[in-house]
Amino acid sequence: GENVEQHPSTLSVQEGDSAVIKCTYSDSASNYFPWYKQELGKRPQLIIDIRSNVGEKKDQRIAVTLNKTAKHFSLHITETQPEDSAVYFCAASRGAAGNKLTFGGGTRVLVKP
Amino acid sequence: EAGVAQSPRYKIIEKRQSVAFWCNPISGHATLYWYQQILGQGPKLLIQFQNNGVVDDSQLPKDRFSAERLKGVDSTLKIQPAKLEDSAVYLCASSLGLLHSGELFFGEGSRLTVL
Numbered sequence: 001g002e003n004v005e006q007h008p009s010t011l012s013v014q015e016g017d018s019a020v021i022k023c024t025y026s027d028s029a030s031n032y033f034p035w036y037k038q039e040l041g042k043r044p045q046l047i048i049d050i051r052s053n054v055g056e057k058k059d060q061r062i063a064v065t066l067n068k069t070a071k072h073f074s075l076h077i078t079e080t081q082p083e084d085s086a087v088y089f090c091a092a093s094r095g096a097a098g099n100k101l102t103f104g105g106g107t108r109v110l111v112k113p
Numbered sequence: 114e115a116g117v118a119q120s121p122r123y124k125i126i127e128k129r130q131s132v133a134f135w136c137n138p139i140s141g142h143a144t145l146y147w148y149q150q151i152l153g154q155g156p157k158l159l160i161q162f163q164n165n166g167v168v169d170d171s172q173l174p175k176d177r178f179s180a181e182r183l184k185g186v187d188s189t190l191k192i193q194p195a196k197l198e199d200s201a202v203y204l205c206a207s208s209l210g211l212l213h214s215g216e217l218f219f220g221e222g223s224r225l226t227v228l
Contacts (some may be wrong), residue, residue: 001171032215043117043204043219044156089155093215098171098200101146101217102153 002027002091006104014112018075021107023090026071030092033066034071034101039086047088048075080111115139117220119205123224127167130227131193134223138186138207145216147180148204156204162188163210193228 002024013019034049050064055097057064066073090104118137126155138145148156161168165185182188204223206217
């Protein structure tokens with residue numbers, strides 16, 4: 001089955017700096033890669049996703065890049081703000097989007113004011 | 114639009130007891146998922162339904178866990194008998210369906226503590 005590794009497990013950045021989270025996946029047939037944000041005690045929520053026919057996608061301060069050859073994808077947050085503090089999860093699936101999503105272990109991001 | 118509803122929010126039981134969790138997905142969402150999230154880890158898929166049929170239950174410990182979605186809407190997840198390692202948050206999620214956007218909408222979760 002799919003295995004998703006996520007690094008780092010914790011990340012502390014100064015407000016205004018950038019944050020980068022990296023994930024690798026094992027199943028070369030995976031073609032859908034979402035990122036979820038989970039604030040303390042709350043439900044995970046989708047913040048951005050990318051499909052295998054696209055190499056990069058951007059939405060305001062967040063962007064995701066995908067390297068299918070190397071089987072890794074990354075989340076980039078620019079101009080970090082205190083409200084970006086949360087746990088971020090990457091995930092991967094094959095076939096229909098959302099089907100049998102496998103999540104990474106999560107990255108706890110702390111933005112220091 | 115109402116979100117995914119789950120109950121109970123918290124449950125404390127002793128090992129070997131049984132527990133049941135309930136989930137009501139977003140109206141019109143054909144696909145329903147149960148995930149187990151152990152503290153400090155990512156969610157792990159237990160079972161996925163498409164309407165009232167099971168799409169995947171390969172990671173469901175079937176000797177103690179069971180789930181059903183009889184009328185293709187609400188779902189229940191049962192654990193019997195519970196073990197200490199079942200302590201986790203059980204997240205229910207729903208989506209429009211396998212041919213639509215992949216976004217999963219999660220409920221608030223049911224936190225289980227097994228003593």
